[in-house]
Amino acid sequence: MKRNFQGQAFALLVTAGLIFGNTACTKSERVETETTVENTGTAVKNESEEAYTNFKNWIDEKERDTAYVYDSERDWNEVIANREDAYNERVAAVDKNAKYYDDARRAEIEEMKTRYSTNWQTRRAAYASYGKSDSLRPVYLTVPDNASDLNALTPANIRAAYENFVAKVQENKESYTNADWQVVDAMWTDLDARKNAIQEQLSAKDKLEIGKAKTKYQAMKAASKTGNTAERVGSNIKDGAQTGAEKTSDAAKEGGSKVGNAAKKVGSETKDLYKKAEDKVDGTKDRK
Known part of the structure; x- marks a missing residue:
């Protein structure tokens, strides 16, 4: 009878240990899963932000670069290929992360794509001419x-x-x-x-x-167009200089007029004061 009791007790302890062990494992696994999900969310957020920032900075940089002058030492067909590869790579990155952006950011990205496409059409045509x-x-x-x-x-x-x-x-x-x-x-x-x-x-x-x-x-x-453009620039400069001269002349006339009017006013006021002084002297004489 004593042996049966000990056997039952041992069985209960083993069962309890298994339950406790399973509970501990389940809790540990849950914590590990939650940590993994959290880390994954952070990584996804960082990746999406990096894709957006890289795309925006690249677009801004290319739009600032407006002085694309011909250089006989460059392979312009290679320049075109490299530029388009770089753009497509950045577009793929933001498109991959599009679901993590809010509506405002998605709209901004689409606007940048449209803006760049318009700019690139003109630039690509120039590069293609250089390539010829x-x-x-x-x-x-x-x-x-x-x-x-x-x-x-x-x-x-x-x-x-x-x-x-x-x-x-x-x-x-x-x-x-x-x-x-x-x-x-x-x-x-x-x-x-x-x-x-x-x-x-x-x-x-x-x-x-x-x-x-x-x-x-x-x-x-x-x-040619280049000559006409230069002529227009020269004409604009000439017109600007003429306008400036006219403004200066008008300002001088206006200034002269103001000075003349001021002088007249001072003269008139001086005359009035002199007249009052004379009247005062005459009044004093009459009283005497």
């Missing part, structure tokens, strides 16, 4: 494809190169964008530099004909 320079150089400058310099132009053929260049500009100038003109003018500068390097070896006739070609080119450039 490699194919235009052999045609305009009459040098071999992929030539890294203009050493192929010699005293014997550089005059013909000038005449060919001017003919190509004459043929295509109506379709040039401002970006195209930047490319064309950069090639023209290279052509001039090559001519200057061999100037002493040119005949008087070649120098004369090259001079005529340069005059034609400058006239076409002046009549």
